[in-house]
Amino acid sequence: MSVWLRHYGNVPKSLNYPQISLYESIRQSCLKYEDQIAFIYFGNTITYAKLLYYIDKFAVYLKEIGIDQKSTVSLILPTCPQAVIAFYAINKIGAIASFIHPLSSEEEIANYLNISNSEFAITLDLFVNKVLSVKDKTPLKNIMQTSISTFMPFFLKTAYNVFKRPKKIVDLTFESAIKHSNILIDIKPQQKAFDTAVILYSGGTTGKPKGIELSNFNLIANGTQISAWANLNQEDKILAILPIFHGFGLSVCINAVLMGGAQAILVPNFDLEKVIKLIKKEKPTFLVGVPTLYKALLGTRDFQKMNLSFLKGAFSGADTLPEHIKKDFDSLVQKSGSNAKLREGYGLTEAVTAIAAMPLDKYKPNSIGIPFPDMKLKIVDPVLLNELKPNELGEICINGPCVMKGYLNNPQETEKVLKMHNDGHIWLHTGDLGYMDEEGFFYFKQRLKRMIKVSGMNVYPTEIENVLSSHENVKFSCAIGVKDEYKMHKIKAFIELKNPDVNKDQLKKELIDLCKKHLNVWSVPYDIEFMQLPRTKLGKIDYKLLEEKENARINENN
Numbered sequence: 416m417s418v419w420l421r422h423y424g425n426v427p428k429s430l431n432y433p434q435i436s437l438y439e440s441i442r443q444s445c446l447k448y449e450d451q452i453a454f455i456y457f458g459n460t461i462t463y464a465k466l467l468y469y470i471d472k473f474a475v476y477l478k479e480i481g482i483d484q485k486s487t488v489s490l491i492l493p494t495c496p497q498a499v500i501a502f503y504a505i506n507k508i509g510a511i512a513s514f515i516h517p518l519s520s521e522e523e524i525a526n527y528l529n530i531s532n533s534e535f536a537i538t539l540d541l542f543v544n545k546v547l548s549v550k551d552k553t554p555l556k557n558i559m560q561t562s563i564s565t566f567m568p569f570f571l572k573t574a575y576n577v578f579k580r581p582k583k584i585v586d587l588t589f590e591s592a593i594k595h596s597n598i599l600i601d602i603k604p605q606q607k608a609f610d611t612a613v614i615l616y617s618g619g620t621t622g623k624p625k626g627i628e629l630s631n632f633n634l635i636a637n638g639t640q641i642s643a644w645a646n647l648n649q650e651d652k653i654l655a656i657l658p659i660f661h662g663f664g665l666s667v668c669i670n671a672v673l674m675g676g677a678q679a680i681l682v683p684n685f686d687l688e689k690v691i692k693l694i695k696k697e698k699p700t701f702l703v704g705v706p707t708l709y710k711a712l713l714g715t716r717d718f719q720k721m722n723l724s725f726l727k728g729a730f731s732g733a734d735t736l737p738e739h740i741k742k743d744f745d746s747l748v749q750k751s752g753s754n755a756k757l758r759e760g761y762g763l764t765e766a767v768t769a770i771a772a773m774p775l776d777k778y779k780p781n782s783i784g785i786p787f788p789d790m791k792l793k794i795v796d797p798v799l800l801n802e803l804k805p806n807e808l809g810e811i812c813i814n815g816p817c818v819m820k821g822y823l824n825n826p827q828e829t830e831k832v833l834k835m836h837n838d839g840h841i842w843l844h845t846g847d848l849g850y851m852d853e854e855g856f857f858y859f860k861q862r863l864k865r866m867i868k869v870s871g872m873n874v875y876p877t878e879i880e881n882v883l884s885s886h887e888n889v890k891f892s893c894a895i896g897v898k899d900e901y902k903m904h905k906i907k908a909f910i911e912l913k914n915p916d917v918n919k920d921q922l923k924k925e926l927i928d929l930c931k932k933h934l935n936v937w938s939v940p941y942d943i944e945f946m947q948l949p950r951t952k953l954g955k956i957d958y959k960l961l962e963e964k965e966n967a968r969i970n971e972n973n
Contacts, residue, residue, distance in 0.1 A: 419785035419855030422774055425646070430639050430788045432816060436606035437631045438507040440638075441673055442467060448676040451649050455697060456496055456681045459568045463673075466500070469593060473504035476596035480557075484509035484605055487531045487614070489555075491515045491524065491538035491546060493683040494659045496566040497589050499669060501537055502659075506612055506631070509605025513614040513626070514660035516952050517542050521549050523624075528553035530626045530823060531614050539563055543584040561589035563683055608632045614823055615662050615764050626823030627764050629662075636816035637767040638670035640787040644772060645701060645728060647675025652699040655679040656690065656708060662768035663732055667703050691717050698725040705733045706740055707954045709757060710890065713743050723751040732760045732769055734955045735859070735877055737884040737891070738781070759783050761859055765832065765843055766790075766817040771857060781881075782856045783849075790815035793842075794851055797863060800836060803850075810863060811849045812842040819843070848875070865958070867896035868903050869937040876958070879908065879940065882933045883926055888913050891948050894940065895962045897969060908940040909961055911948045919945055 420428050433440065445453075445467035454461040461469075482488060488505050490512055492498040505512045513531040515524060517539060524546060528536070537559045538546050546558055560583070564575040606612060612631045616624045645651075653672050657664030672679045680697050682690065691712065694702075702709075709731060712718045726748055731741075736759045744757040760772035761783035771792060773784035786792045793802050794809040803809045818841070821829035832844045848860040861877040868874070876894040883892035891911040896904035910926070923943045930939045949957040 417786075417791065417855065418853075422777055422785055422855065423788075424774060424776055426643055426774070427788055430636075430643055432632065432636045432639055432789075434608035434632065435635070436506055436604045436608065436610075437612050437634050437670070438470070438503050438604050438606065440631075440635050441470075441503050441670075442604075444673050444676060445470075448649060451676060452678050453673060454496060454499070454679050454681055455652075457567045457571055459566055461496060461566065463676075468598065469496075469500045470503045470507065471602075472593055472596045472598050473500055473589075474507040474602055475598065475600045476592040477504055477510070478508050478600075478602055479596070482508060482510050482535060486510040486535065487513050487533045489513045489515050489528055489531060489533040489536040490660070491517050491519075491536055491542060492561075492659070493517055493539070493563070494655055494657075494664060494668070494681050495563060495683045496681065497537070497561045498659050499681075500593075501589070502613075502665075506606055507602060507604050509610075511611050511614060514665070515616075516658070516660050518952055521545055525549040525552045526624070527616060527626075528555055530616075530624075535559070537561065537589065540582060540584060547584070557587060558585045559587040559589055559592070560585050565590055606631055608635075609820075611820060613665070615660075615665070617764060617822075625825055625828055628820040628823050629767055630820055633767050633817050633819065634666065634670055635674075636789070637666045637770070637787075638674045640790070640817070641667055641671035641769060642675035644787055645671075645675075645775070647671065647677045649676045651675065651677035651701060651727070652697060653677060653679055653701045653703060654682065654690075654694065654697075654699040656682045656685065656704055657733075661733075662764040663703075663762070666768040667730075687711050687715065688717075691715060691721075694718070695721055700725060700727040702726065702729040704731060705954045706731055706736045707734075707891075707950070709736075709740050709744055713740065713747065719747060721751075723748050723755075724753045726751075726753045726755040728755050728775055729757045730760050730769075730772060731757060732762060735759075735861075735880070738881065739884060761811075761857065763845055763847075765819045765845070766813050766815075767819075770813060770815065770817050779852075779856050781858060782852075783859050785855055785857065786815075790817060792851070792857055794849060794857075795836075795842075797844075800834070805853045806850055808848060808850050808860065811845045811847045811857070811859070812836075813845060814840050814842050867906065869896070869905060870902045872935075872937045874904075874906060874938045876906075879906065879930065879934060879938050882930055883908055883910065886926060886929060888917060888922065889926075891956060893948055893956045893958050893961060895958055895965060897962075897965050906938060906940045907965060908943045909948060910943055910945050912945055915945070 445463040449464035453463045453466045534556045564572045611628045614626045655668035758773035760769045762769035770790045791814040797810040879894040880892045890913045893909045899905040
């Protein structure tokens with residue numbers, strides 16, 4: 416028996432995953448909870464029954480224009496009702512959905528369209544010209560546009576359309592498709608459980624982004640697990656601030672919510688002031704976000720003064736959660752009379768998203784928690800692949816129903832991460848370093864590829880960042896390896912300050928002394944630079960960009 420199962424409490428040790436399509440799964444929820452609210456969007460509500468109505472209407476339209484099982488449709492949309500409706504409608508007719516970040520560059524969009532072989536794309540009017548500019552470089556034949564205002568309440572929609580004046584750039588519009596398609600046409604669901612339902616993309620941290628094929632079964636399993644873990648029900652609301660084009664947002668904030676009969680508060684773009692007003696008005700029972708979200712919330716007086724007694728839980732993922740953010744958040748929530756604590760989870764798009772988290776009734780500092788039902792984690796030697804003992808550092812491997820089918824049209828890269836072990840099972844090699852303690856709780860150290868060799872010694876940037884972030888004036892930190900003629904690499908740290916108006920020379924000395932006290936000599940930075948840290952599109956600190964710029968600067972000086 417897996418040692419972590421003893422910590423499950425009321426969560427079932429195993430769950431039932433129906434072998435049906437994602438559309439069929441969501442249809443069951445829509446029929447079961449038909450009068451309940453599925454989405455809240457700028458104050459407007461959409462019931463489960465209405466959601467199913469829109470999905471079925473849009474599926475008819477797609478079928479009539481020739482989208483079928485051979486088709487891939489790219490959704491270049493933020494988290495809005497159209498993205499959700501289109502996703503499930505695409506699934507119903509047997510096509511594959513491919514999600515693309517709408518703020519991607521033209522070159523990136525062209526790359527994603529080519530990887531997925533998409534002939535049809537749906538995007539906002541705001542981004543149509545960008546997609547049109549790459550049409551001739553891709554398999555794209557048709558582009559459909561929609562407006563962010565379509566599902567807004569009447570007066571807000573009117574005001575938006577007056578001031579923003581959305582233009583019809585292409586002939587096909589989502590609004591016309593929904594209005595004119597015939598709901599009476601009966602379309603039988605075309606997807607099977609193990610067919611590819613969606614293509615998401617790797618972050619490109621190991622080179623060029625790869626298309627990740629996730630099946631209906633993958634998505635249903637993950638949604639079911641998350642719903643059971645959080646015990647989601649009709650009384651729950653989740654602030655869907657994580658984007659739908661990311662596995663975290665798609666599975667946690669949409670699929671899991673709908674499978675549990677809960678409500679998703681859709682947030683198409685991050686505006687701190689508006690998000691705080693939404694939290695105050697809608698009182699979500701769960702907050703799910705990245706560390707930068709919680710840091711931003713904690714930095715405002717309005718959030719600090721808010722009564723948060725409605726919170727049942729808060730989860731952070733996609734990046735390492737600094738300990739000081741957790742402590743500040745927990746303290747604030749506790750003052751409101753809630754027992755909710757900010758907990759770190761673990762996952763990756765190659766396994767849909769979150770596949771481990773801290774139980775709601777337990778907490779271990781710095782732990783990513785324990786695996787969800789039916790998911791297995793183990794720590795192995797990255798070279799020999801033998802399983803390591805508790806507290807031994809190695810590569811985190813995953814087995815279970817959420818593990819991807821593979822990388823789209825890329826068998827070589829697939830074979831590198833999906834490997835058959837001596838136990839006869841295929842394990843996903845995450846490329847992450849971590850360990851498991853004696854009680855079955857797992858701990859993430861950092862990416863294997865991010866490990867830095869200094870004078871032949873292994874140095875772990877995350878450990879350095881944890882020490883630096885413990886200083887009261889450090890908001891965020893990032894440690895990188897800079898090429899060195901004698902040591903192979905040396906460590907440089909970049910710091911984003913809470914209060915920039917300080918004596919930086921004195922602070923630099925304090926931080927280096929702090930590192931000397933808590934780290935080995937190879938891990939102590941030779942230099943510290945204060946700056947606004949760059950971010951990826953998903954809000955993570957872009958350590959690769961810092962590495963590239965710093966090493967390029969050193970090469971120029973040499």
